[in-house]
Amino acid sequence: EAEVAQSPRYKITEKSQAVAFWCDPISGHATLYWYRQILGQGPELLVQFQDESVVDDSQLPKDRFSAERLKGVDSTLKIQPAELGDSAMYLCASSRDRATQETQYFGPGTRLLVL
Amino acid sequence: QKEVEQDPGPLSVPEGAIVSLNCTYSNSAFQYFMWYRQYSRKGPELLMYTYSSGNKEDGRFTAQVDKSSKYISLFIRDSQPSDSATYLCAMNTGNQFYFGTGTSLTVIP
Numbered sequence A: 001e002a003e004v005a006q007s008p009r010y011k012i013t014e015k016s017q018a019v020a021f022w023c024d025p026i027s028g029h030a031t032l033y034w035y036r037q038i039l040g041q042g043p044e045l046l047v048q049f050q051d052e053s054v055v056d057d058s059q060l061p062k063d064r065f066s067a068e069r070l071k072g073v074d075s076t077l078k079i080q081p082a083e084l085g086d087s088a089m090y091l092c093a094s095s096r097d098r099a100t101q102e103t104q105y106f107g108p109g110t111r112l113l114v115l
Numbered sequence B: 001q002k003e004v005e006q007d008p009g010p011l012s013v014p015e016g017a018i019v020s021l022n023c024t025y026s027n028s029a030f031q032y033f034m035w036y037r038q039y040s041r042k043g044p045e046l047l048m049y050t051y052s053s054g055n056k057e058d059g060r061f062t063a064q065v066d067k068s069s070k071y072i073s074l075f076i077r078d079s080q081p082s083d084s085a086t087y088l089c090a091m092n093t094g095n096q097f098y099f100g101t102g103t104s105l106t107v108i109p
Helices: none
Strands: A005-007 A010-013 A019-024 A031-037 A044-050 A053-056 A065-068 A075-079 A088-095 A110-114 B004-006 B011-014 B019-025 B032-038 B045-050 B054-058 B061-066 B071-076 B085-092 B097-099 B103-108
Touching: A005 A088, A010 A019, A019 A088, A019 A110, A031 A075, A044 A065, A044 A075, A075 A088, B004 B085, B011 B019, B019 B085, B019 B103, B032 B061, B045 B054, B045 B061, B071 B085
Parallel strands: A010 A110, B011 B103
Antiparallel strands: A005 A019, A019 A075, A031 A044, A031 A088, A044 A053, A065 A075, A088 A110, B004 B019, B019 B071, B032 B045, B032 B085, B054 B061, B061 B071, B085 B097, B085 B103
């Protein structure tokens, strides 16, 4: 069964450092999502891509976060500089497209700890 | 008011019990309803997906949607210790997903 791949699984960094997370969606999935999940809460959408284009980044803190999906396949989420409050699980998800009858499938996540 | 409300629990039940998990919502534009299971330190796993009012059954799991009351439920029959996890409800307008905060469930052997 196809899965969403993410790396690294865990990342510990010091505040003010740069961190990057990678996601490879299920093959053929045009829509890719990055979420942040704080312990005890539901996922919060950071950015949504349709192919290589950003379709929603309204909740992305653009002063420190950036995301790209240059070839419309895999994607990278970057934080620079990291802050203590960025400690969370970062989840990537994909769906076949934005059509109404599709749902999304999540990767295992990257757990970030900022010291 | 949040788009999706979900009681965080925690909920603790004995093995074999029937579990009922619930979410309410306020947006009539929601068309698609999902339940995810999330084990500790893992990504959410899709359990059930439905787009209409009524019931949908899959093994020990039944998803129920009542659009008139804006209320969805997940029932787990014959609960097992392996069902211990956080259960997230999610809804989709067709363009955007909204998640509940999750209900933590523990099934005691």
